[in-house]
Amino acid sequence: MVAEPSTPAAAFAGDANFTEPWSAQVRTLTRLRRHREALALLRHGDPSPPPHALALPSAAISCAALSLSSGISQIHALAAKRGLLPAADAYLLSALLTSYSRIGRLPLAHQLLDEMPLESTPHTTLRTAFNSVISGCALHALPAACFTVFRRMRAASVRFDAVTLLALVPAAPLSAVPQVHALAARAGLAAETSVANCLISTYARGGAAGAALARRVFDEMPLASRDLVSWNAVLSAHAQNGLAVDALELYRRMRGPDGGGVEPDAVTLVGVLSSCAHQGARGMGFDIERYVRERLPSFRTNVQLCNALINFHARCGSLPRAQRLFDEMLRRSIVSWTALITGYGMHGHGDIAVSLFERMVSEGIRPDNVAMVGLLSACSHAGMYDEGRRYFSTMESAYKLQPTLEHYTCMVDLLGRAGRLEEARELISSMPMPADGAVWGALLGACKIHRNAELGEEAFEHIIELEPRNAGYYVLMSNIYTDTGQLDGVARVRTMMRERGLKKEPGCSYIEHKGRVHLFMADDHSHPQAKRIYELVIRLEQMVKEKPGARESGAAEGGEKEVAVQPLIGFHSEKLAVAFGLLNTEAGSEIVVIKNLRVCGDCHSFLKAVSGIANRAFLVRDASRFHRFKGGVCSCKDYW
């Protein structure tokens, strides 16, 4: 084959500066990350004049990049032989320190640091040397070592700088980050863009409270210091911690005058799409997809961005679009598969989820814990008891995966829903770790479906120990008592809630129309069209009532579903949202509603009946899955 001019060597020959000595060319190649060529040139270059001044530091860095540990040792030995160490050649010393640190030979890095003459070495060289080792410790996940070296640095009266902090801040335990932050502020470094960005992303690891701290750092940054990374970091801080509304609001601000003309990049969009998916913000997600297709035409090569789009579509009701994106991807990761598997699971297509999973495995991708959660929950939503149990029991032998709390939650849900309450209870007893609120909550939900107050009480006892402030579980227990006619139980749970100051999270549903979000709460009259909406709901209620068999009983009920305030005409939010959709959209189009809680049995049978009467399709995403109502039936087959 004829070498094309685009091959690395030929390209280098083409752009090489031939007036530059070959040792300087080594440096250039290292800078261009063409490490193999750099080392080849070092090996074959003219040995006189000696290459040490320019070539050796670069060669050490190239060795580290290629994990050539012995290469670094050889350069080190050569330097020692030539008398360039300990500190005669500061650059070579720095390069060796960096190389040893990057490759994880930290004892050697420490040794070099120890050998440095503190008095005669320039201060900046000392600082770089300490920074190299601290960064190396951070790179190799040795946070305690970072601080040990940092203390030595301070004991030696070497001033730290922004680079030191970029390694140190993420290495600090979350509880100690504010102290490092204060240290940075006292040194006048906390306002530097790189340091502030680093603080934002580190605080972001600390849940909702951390997101608030991250937000404060961002808000305190001078406008001129905020760059794209600052916006991305603060946006992700909210997106990662479930604060989707704030993340979307930040994105709007970024695009407005506050953004200072910063254009989003793929990283921004990944974060925003995740929040759109979480929040059901379909309009914004669609806008972003348009932006991606117009402005980032090579997006198909960006696996994370494609994954974010797949996840968005799968969770926002457009499975065909998610599937198309998946099919178009040039390279896929396990995340791509998981997003799609989870999406099919949420829509009740357990069979498709299972076959996707099998296809993934046959393509040589080993499932991870998250993929298994997606698969097991897909089985659970579809009532695929045998498959779910089989996959769960072979997790360890087939895929070397230890079941986590989330897998147990899926399995308790799967067994419980299928009516195997005792089996679910036994599974909890057999767990190698203590069950958490979610596991017991899954059992409680199953007890609601199967009206088992006794086992429900046991689950509830555990839950109020583990999650005493989660009102949803109290409502669930109270509903079990209602269903089993134990009114004293209902009163007891209500008293507990009152004494503890707990209020049920209000149910809300929303629908997007012509670029606007229309939000409804139960019995909410604030919408401008409220009068027409209520009239329509009442009319539909009457039509449903008159339709024989329209409101059958026996639908599976369970989980933290909303309770109808009035059994006959409960103006739950999803009814209002669907009525708004019927009044404002054209016949034939699908009405998509996003809801925060689970659909109650009453609304479920109402929506089924109305889909038949009005000959319209409603797609409702509730807290755990999608329901597609059409022609009088629901895609969940009343199993939810």
Add this chain to the structure above:
DNA sequence: TTAGGGTTAG
């Protein structure tokens, strides 16, 4: 010529 900040799935 040396040290370096942000991202996805349940």
